[in-house]
Amino acid sequence: MPWDLSAWLQLAGTPYQSLPALLSSLGVGLLIGVERERKHHALAGIRTFPLVCLLGTLLAMLTSTLGSAWLLAAGLLAIAGLGFLPVGARSGDDANEPRTTTVIALLIAYTLGAMIGLGNTELAVALGVITTGLLYLKPELSSFTHRLARHDLLSLLQFAALTFIILPLLPNQGFGPYAAFNPHRVWLLVVLIVGVGLAGYMAVRMLGEKVGAPLLGFMGGLVSTTATSLVYAREAASNPGSQQLATRVILLANMVLFLRLQLLTVAIAPRAAFGMLLIMLPGMALGLLTIFISSRRGQARDGAPELELKNPAQLSIALGFAALFAVVMLCSAWLKDLFGDSGLYMVALVSGINDVDAISLTVMELFSKQLLPLHPLLITVAIAVLTNTVFKFGLIFSIGGRTLALRCLPTFIMAMIGMLGGLWFAALL
Known part of the structure; x- marks a missing residue:
């Protein structure tokens, strides 16, 4: 008031x-x-x-x-x-x-x-x-306006058309087998991937690499860690000078994922907040510690090639990933139909490939309605995060290359160890 x-x-x-x-x-x-x-x-x-x-x-x-x-x-x-x-x-x-x-x-x-x-x-x-x-x-x-080239303005217009013209026209309902294909949700992923890449390009142009990377990592973690990993893996592959930037953005975004899940728990299932903190905090803490140690070691290495910004023209990749997303949604609906609620962990294993939030929100709502105990909730979320992390590492390796994947691997491993260690400790309480 x-x-x-x-x-x-x-x-x-x-x-x-x-x-x-x-x-x-x-x-x-x-x-x-x-x-x-x-x-x-x-x-x-x-x-x-x-x-x-x-x-x-x-x-x-x-x-x-x-x-x-x-x-x-x-x-x-x-x-x-x-x-x-x-x-x-x-x-x-x-x-x-x-x-x-x-x-x-x-x-x-x-x-x-x-x-x-x-x-x-x-x-x-x-x-x-x-x-x-x-x-x-x-x-x-x-x-800033004078630094924008013609293709920069075309990219802005393209993103505006994808977001404000096409997206509102698509029906937000399920079609096909199990009503698993939702055109609005699939196209929203296209908008996220294009938007993350475009926002990163503009932020680094305006703020510089040192200031832009932490901001991009934080915002990317809040929006979509999968889209952020995809965009910057592609950037690292096309521009060797962006390896350090891509690594920082991807790793920071994936650490923000733990914070995002904790905030969702506080908002939807506050009684599970302490239990969720036991698995989210160790994962994020160990991941951030690994990032800090790796960055300190990286300062002693030879300088990387100079970063050359390129406008991210990634609509074709975004469309391809959206198609993969639609297939995984269908597989998730099929497994849920086969196993029902008793197969919640199997659903988390599959749906976590493309989306951690969907399965996490589902089990949080079940917990808030007293239809699911705390420990299965924590296990389900942990499985989804683990599966999603493995999937993102595969994306980084296949699109960004071996060097970028090896840069990200220690942080991913330590974050998962911290999360699973927290899950084991929560089971003892």
Whole structure:
């Protein structure tokens, strides 16, 4: 529930009950105005923006009181008219600053003030921060835009089409034997694989390899460790200079998997959280320790070839992997039909190849409904993680090559030893 400053100050029913809204409006206007003042514009700066925002708030309040919607429209036209006023001489960087930017910023400030006057204060403040960020980061955004080649923009358009045009059109229901083929779910995997590769390409371009790799590993672990492993194994195979980057991203993503499963347990089956922690924490701890030791040893090695970024054009590989995913889904449904609930471990063994979350969420829901004891839950999740790790190692070896696979193998082994050791310890309790 949002914090009500008016109630805290006991302003309700007093002449000052609108004071919090007016102060919020001034604050948003000042935030944008400070950034514009740095441009030394004669059109609008640190005084004009707060006044324009305050005008929007006052007119919105009058509109609510008088019921005359024309007041807000008249105010908007008046602010737009400021764009026709003459502007003083500019110098330095300001000579390249389009005047339309300040005019649009004034219109946004007025609109944000109106939103505050109509009661949408939290959203208006958030949009004010975003607006100021866009204005302030012009050099960085312009520099990044100029570095994008034509095929980069085509990749962005391709990803947008895959995500926002094709994906919503696909039916989210099962077809075929056992209703195992779900077009929406299969295409979502295509979107994830393409999206992970594209996000990694953009992040390394913007942040550099040292900053980008930990961020990519963390985000990849939250989204899909399988897709992340596939994308960066392919990158390592096509670009020898990306071996170190690919190794760090893949290993960090697979360590984040343990954290993700722990968070899912806390959210869905909190009573199983401690038991899950006993198997997730040792696996993640030993894996991170191995990554740390390997990275320290790697510092003494000869320098790797320089990283050369290439835009990841991996739609064909994503489609092929999605087809494999659909086949595994069918096999999982077939085994479940053969063995029923008693074959839960067999289902975990097969379904864990392509998706740890699906079987994990299933057993967590069964546990929360008291239909499954804790220890079978832990065993099922451990089998799924183990199977998924073996499958990902096979992907890395077959696509990324022997060198990348050997870089990843010690961390995978130690993480699985830690997880299985935790499972053994949990069975003793």
